[in-house]
Amino acid sequence: MRIDPARAKQLVENLQRVTQRVDAVRGGSGRKVRLIAVSKLKPARDILALHQPQSPSTQQPHHDFGENYTDELTTKAALLPHSIRWHMIGGLQTNKCKPLAESVPNLFSVSSVDTAKKADALEKGRKALVEKSGDEVAEEQKRLRVLVQVNTSGEESKSGVEPHETTALCRHIREKCPTLRLGGLMTIGAIARSRESSSPDALNEDFVTLRETRDRVAGELGVEREELELSMGMSSDFEAAIAQGSDEVRVGTTILGERPAKKDAKIQ
Numbered sequence: 003m004r005i006d007p008a009r010a011k012q013l014v015e016n017l018q019r020v021t022q023r024v025d026a027v028r029g030g031s032g033r034k035v036r037l038i039a040v041s042k043l044k045p046a047r048d049i050l051a052l053h054q055p056q057s058p059s060t061q062q063p064h065h066d067f068g069e070n071y072t073d074e075l076t077t078k079a080a081l082l083p084h085s086i087r088w089h090m091i092g093g094l095q096t097n098k099c100k101p102l103a104e105s106v107p108n109l110f111s112v113s114s115v116d117t118a119k120k121a122d123a124l125e126k127g128r129k130a131l132v133e134k135s136g137d138e139v140a141e142e143q144k145r146l147r148v149l150v151q152v153n154t155s156g157e158e159s160k161s162g163v164e165p166h167e168t169t170a171l172c173r174h175i176r177e178k179c180p181t182l183r184l185g186g187l188m189t190i191g192a193i194a195r196s197r198e199s200s201s202p203d204a205l206n207e208d209f210v211t212l213r214e215t216r217d218r219v220a221g222e223l224g225v226e227r228e229e230l231e232l233s234m235g236m237s238s239d240f241e242a243a244i245a246q247g248s249d250e251v252r253v254g255t256t257i258l259g260e261r262p263a264k265k266d267a268k269i270q
């Protein structure tokens with residue numbers, strides 16, 4: 003795969019800047035925040051440039067990459083090193099869940115589970131993968147991490163379960179899907195609120211709702227709050243999200259630049 007050195011340098015610098023901003027909000031809290039570089043509609047070589055940086059040699063490889071479309075994720079996963087941790091963060095189609103979980107061993111997480119049917123299909127796929135590969139599957143890959151997507155903004159156009167339905171789906175995953183691991187909750191939130199919360203101390207109602215839902219769900223399931231992570235925050239609002247308790251931010255444009263239209267995207 004040919005990587006243009008100037009492009010690679012730019013990407014690494016963008017990532018470093020975002021990492022510094024994440025660290026600045028975390029402060030000395032010692033809390034870990036996972037940074038997912040959202041690479042949807044971007045070429046595979048951009049991902050490789052961040053995963054296997056050539057220079058400066060001090061730059062650490064980046065592992066977590068997020069994709070929105072199952073076909074694109076599957077194609078990229080076949081082209082790129084298995085040391086990448088893939089996050090499926092986009093809207094899921096039930097019929098694509100099983101093939102996705104079965105064909106990508108280094109699929110680390112699916113962040114957008116919003117029905118029991120989708121959870122069951124992911125369960126079937128991951129179970130088939132584990133049975134097929136036997137001892138070749140690393141221990142941490144035997145259970146697929148999933149997040150339940152919550153519709154915190156109440157907009158009809160947004161997917162996700164309603165806050166009050168969240169415990170039931172979480173319970174289903176914990177009790178009926180032994181090959182999945184419930185990692186926490188995810189929200190996208192309203193675009194308008196996201197724009198308004200571009201300063202680190204802006205309060206965003208979607209983030210408040212997700213945190214309150216997590217606290218309630220943890221209580222209802224009888225688990226520690228910390229066991230359920232919060233995935234919230236994107237390019238426009240990741241600092242505010244971290245300040246409000248996010249454990250995982252999904253940043254695309256600020257690291258990889260503007261995305262092309264889907265019909266113009268060149269993956270290879």
Ligand SMILES: *Cc1c(COP(=O)(O)O)cnc(C)c1O
Nearest residue numbers: 040091236237238252253254255
């Ligand atoms: C595209 C996308 C992102 C990243 O958005 P940017 O604004 O480019 O950072 C984050 N989360 C989800 C679910 C997305 O679809």
